[in-house]
Amino acid sequence: MKGVLPALLAIAVAIPLAAAELRLPPFSRQVLPNGLTLEVMQRKGIPLVEIDIAVKGGVESDPADQPGLAEVTGELLRKGTTSRDSDEFSKDLDALGGTYRIRADAQSTLLQSEFLSKDFGAGLALIADAVLHATFPESEVKKLLAQQSDKAKATKDDPAEAIEPYAHAFFFGESHPYGRVMSEISIAHMNRDSIANYHKRMYSGRNLAIAVVGDIDAQNARAEVERAFDSAPAGEPYQWTEPIRLSRTPRARLLLVDKPAATQTYFFIAQPGIDAKSSDRVAVSLVNTLFGGRFTSMLNEELRVKSGLTYGARNIIDEDRLQGMNSISTFTKTDSTGEAVALSLQVLKDLNEHGLKADQLASAKAYEQGVTPREMLETPDQLAKLLLRLEMLGFGPDEVNTLFQRMDAVSIAEANTVARKYFETSGLTFIFIGDAKKIRAQVAKFAPEIKEIDISAPGFGGI
């Protein structure tokens, strides 16, 4: 692959005038008597329908000693209900050719499912059965916890995947909900009671939102969802965590995860970023497009295109309910670890000190306005996910409908202000996975002290 990682000076490139408009297709939103929010959008075309359900809470609602509880509860929904055992559920789902995926993100547990339009009723009944009538049989709980525990260990066999939980645990720390990541240690604290209690507390009308998008009759779909979910108890609304302000550490911090015999080092360079509702979010995202978001970004240009140090380098801005990380992410061969880190820091310094030029900002706007329609609004699954994200974060349709106007309004002065504010060069947090014996000396200069752990040590360096 050429690379999917998300450049630099747009030299002598004529920038087209932005005239694009972004609009959410029409949809209905209603709140059922039990507090459940239902959104339905009809999209004619391929005869498929996406049924997605979000449960408020997600990672931030995990008990401090049981990170991953939201996710595990979600995984167990299909493993036995009042009317189907685990095998029967799987057979019914597969017989419809349906898909079913569960994932807990920072603020919600998201169930994504898709069926042929003609099977909407049967698919909905199946999903409602899982969400409302899961019984959490003891034997299935034990089985799933054991599997999840092995999966957490298996993550470490793929350093490209493992770097993220290590980075979260080290950057946020155990006192922050985003710093508590699921591992075999946290799974050992879970049991049927904690799971069933979480389900009882969180899976109630006032914490649920459903989005149905696809080739269906909207009126019928609304009626069917109402019927399927009107038995859900209203319950108590989830109390969101109060905002937690991340402070920049006075000195650099560094975690080195030793993976002997690794031929490549994977690393993050993290600093405090924004929350999803930050008034700087549009400007930050445009700056990030240029810094590390697209293929021709400053980072990818220097680390991949010009120097061949890596297959890809990018910068990731978390946009969750609570303030998140702003992190450079890349990898390079063991011998060039120090060089790649130094070059990343140089690019960061260039952005912070020299800022951006007007033609670069215009290029970022043109890029984002070109790719957004197809990345956000093309398919039913994208649309359903978007509707629920807006719902979980408390946004209305204007978050989408005015996005391009808000992008156009970002001035070069504003862009450079956020570049200085969020892309700082001191107080950074470094996370490495690599062969410690060979890279220890290369990375020592980036922080006053190194915290080193063995990759085979249980957990991800936290709980």
Next chain:
Amino acid sequence: MRLALLLALLWPGISLARIGDSVQTSTLKNGMKILVQEDHTVPAVALYFFYRVGSRDERPGITGISHFFEHMMFNGSQHFGPGEFDRQMEVHGGNNNAYTTKDVTVYTDWFPPDTLDLMMRMESDRMAHLVFQPKIVESERGVVYSERRLRVDNDNLGALSEEVEAAAIIAHPYHWPVVGWASDIEAWTMQDLETYYKQGYAPNNCIMVVTGDVRTDRVFQLAKQYFEAIPSHATFGEPRTVEPKQEGERVVRIRKEAELPLLMLAFHMPPTKSPEYPAIEVLETILATGESSRLYSRLVNHEQAALNAQVFDEPSLDPFLLSIVIEPRAGVAVDHVRTLVVSELEKIKASPVPETELRKAKNQWLAAHYRELKSNAGRANMLGTYEIFYGDYKKLYEEPAEVEKVTAADIQRVARQILTPENRTVGILIPQSKRTEEARK
């Protein structure tokens, strides 16, 4: 007639024939074929170029060069300097990617409708006039090596698959990995690159697919304007070597620093265009699609011996492999897992699949097939893939009928042909700890 009824149910309001008919085709005088399907749902276009250039066309010493080319195609042509392709694209609201397989190299562009002219111009320039600069070749060599480290050296499944494929295919060019052997990545010369480009990148060796918010006549007009003058020429011939029949089980073991082992069973299977392919697809679905599938249900849910069970194949012009990949649970002996897999394979050979299970698998296959058609990108990829690997893009719309015809007897027949011990290569990744070894020394 049962078939027609089924399809009408699946595509309410849309006849299957009409969807197939909505693709317009044209062939330029130089032999380049163009497929266009309009869809005005969002203001976006997918433009795909399928070159019949893959690792199948390489030879020892230059393995991986097709994939390296995929990278070099972004590094400058006569009228667009190094990096200009990406810069121009992104400043106009587009982005791109590319992928290389054993048989094809595919360039995938996504962009707003008013950028069509520019994209055609840039694609034509790199098809006809690629420029090689020694300095860029060297830096891109580093990028490709990093990709190899990412996907093979530091990825356990990548490392195991490479060994299993090389053990299963001993003679045909599918023997070597698409990314290339490490020593070849280090050794390609400018001469190798220039020769390979001249041979493979011809308009008659390429299919262009356009889907999305375009007007078909405009696409044909631009294609004529930018591509028709590029001369056609002879390209790679078909590989001469036919893979000899495997006469007994082969076993590969590799040791890697790892938390958990991996198990892979690979079987030779016919190419995509084989009339047996629809039955093989249903067989694969029965084995490992969904939690009620035979391997998943037995190994993951009931025996609790594995974390996952998957079956892979990929479109191929020549006979390649059906691969079963299992992630055994911690503390479960790999040999035990292997015995369980083999016992499931024996069952499917011994007795015909029940009608309800067959129906379930066909529904799963059909739903998955339609899912691929949801986006412009998905449709472009499927049209090009069917045109190349099935010999005609129309097969994309005819294959559901072929799958519907598959019977329990067909499943049993292909299972008996393919899933035999003699036809099998087993790969096992054994976790080892470098620390333990060092401590012993």
